[in-house]
Amino acid sequence: MKGRNLLKKNEFYITVIIIVLACIIQVISGQFFTSNNLVDLLRSMIVPGMMAAGLFMVIVSGNIDVSFPYTAMLCMFAVTKWFSVIDYQGPVFLAFLIAGVIGMVLGLLNGVLAAWLKLPTLIITLGTCTIFLGITQGVLQSSVISVLPVPMAKMVTTNLFSVVNGETGLGSSMPVSILFLVAIYLIVGFIMKYTMLGRGIYAVGGDPVAAERAGFNVSFIRIFVFTFMGAIGGITGITQVTVSGMCQINFFDGYEMTIIAAVVLGGANIAGGSGSVIGTFLGVLLMKMISNNLILLGIPTNWSKFMTGILIIAGVSMSAYKSVLAKRRIASNILENGHKEEA
Numbered sequence: 001m002k003g004r005n006l007l008k009k010n011e012f013y014i015t016v017i018i019i020v021l022a023c024i025i026q027v028i029s030g031q032f033f034t035s036n037n038l039v040d041l042l043r044s045m046i047v048p049g050m051m052a053a054g055l056f057m058v059i060v061s062g063n064i065d066v067s068f069p070y071t072a073m074l075c076m077f078a079v080t081k082w083f084s085v086i087d088y089q090g091p092v093f094l095a096f097l098i099a100g101v102i103g104m105v106l107g108l109l110n111g112v113l114a115a116w117l118k119l120p121t122l123i124i125t126l127g128t129c130t131i132f133l134g135i136t137q138g139v140l141q142s143s144v145i146s147v148l149p150v151p152m153a154k155m156v157t158t159n160l161f162s163v164v165n166g167e168t169g170l171g172s173s174m175p176v177s178i179l180f181l182v183a184i185y186l187i188v189g190f191i192m193k194y195t196m197l198g199r200g201i202y203a204v205g206g207d208p209v210a211a212e213r214a215g216f217n218v219s220f221i222r223i224f225v226f227t228f229m230g231a232i233g234g235i236t237g238i239t240q241v242t243v244s245g246m247c248q249i250n251f252f253d254g255y256e257m258t259i260i261a262a263v264v265l266g267g268a269n270i271a272g273g274s275g276s277v278i279g280t281f282l283g284v285l286l287m288k289m290i291s292n293n294l295i296l297l298g299i300p301t302n303w304s305k306f307m308t309g310i311l312i313i314a315g316v317s318m319s320a321y322k323s324v325l326a327k328r329r330i331a332s333n334i335l336e337n338g339h340k341e342e343a
Helices: 002-008 010-029 035-060 068-085 093-117 121-139 150-156 178-194 196-206 208-213 218-244 255-265 277-293 301-342
Strands: 159-164 171-175
Touching: 010 277, 035 068, 035 159, 035 171, 035 178, 035 196, 035 218, 035 255, 035 277, 068 093, 068 121, 068 150, 068 218, 068 255, 093 121, 093 218, 150 218, 178 196, 178 218, 178 277, 196 208, 196 218, 208 218, 255 277, 255 301, 277 301
Parallel strands: none
Antiparallel strands: 159 171
C-alpha cells in the first residue's frame, strides 16, 4: 500500500529524474559528484530556492505572482543605495530586515489589489512589476553598484566552509546565506503542514467558494500569501547581493518563468490546491542541475532557455493531467454514490 502511494507522488518521479540525470552527467563528465560542483550547485539554489518557497504558497492558494523578481530588485537597490549614502557600519541583519519590510509593503499592495479588485492576479502583478521596475530605473536610477556598504561586503567574504577539487584545483565556498534558504523552507513547511492558515491556503486554492463556506477568510489568505512573498522577495534581494558581491539590474531577468517552472515541476497544481514544500525544493534542484551542468554535458549554455521552456511545458502538462484525473475521480465517485442510492 505504501509503495502504491509513493508511486502516486510527484516527488518520487522528480527524485528518480534527478538521480538518473546526475548519473548521466557523472558518466559523461566525471565531475558531477566532485565536492566543488556539489557546493556550486547548492550555492546556485539559494536565491531561486528562497523565491520558489514563497511562490509555492501563492500558487497553492490559486494565485500567480510575476512581480517578485522586481520586488527583489527594488529592495536590493533601495537598501544598498541608502546604506552607501549614509555610510552604514552596523550589523548586516538590519539590511535584511529593512528589505523584508519594504518587500512586505510591495507584496501587501499586490494582495490588497487581488482581494479588492478580484481580477486575475497575473494581470495585477504584471502591472505592479512594471511599476517596481520603473521606480528602480527611474526614481533610484539604478543599474550597477559594484562597491557595497561595509557590512554587506564583509558578508560576501563570510563562508561556512570551502572545498577544493583535487583533480582540477577549482575551489568553491558555501556562503552563510544558505541558512536563510533552510530557515525559509522550515517556516513555509511548518505553516503549510501544521497550521490552520496552511489548511486555508490549500482550501482557497482548491475551491474558494467552498473554503469561504467552511469559515476561511479568503481575502485575508490572498493578502497574506502575497505579503509573505513580498517579504521573501525583499530578503532575497539582499541575499543576492551578499552572494554575488554586487548589485546589477539584470540579476533577476527571466526569474519569474524559471521559478514558476520549478514550483510546477515540483508538483504544485498551477490552478491551486495541491503541492508540497519538498516537491518545490526538488523542482528547483532539477532546474539548477540542468542550467548549471549543460557545459558538463557538452551542450552550449545558451540552450538553457530552451531547456527551461521545455520544462515549463512539461510541468504545466503534468499539472493539467493531474487536474483531469482528479475531476474524473470526483465524477466517478458521484456516479457510484448515485447508483448506490438508486439501489
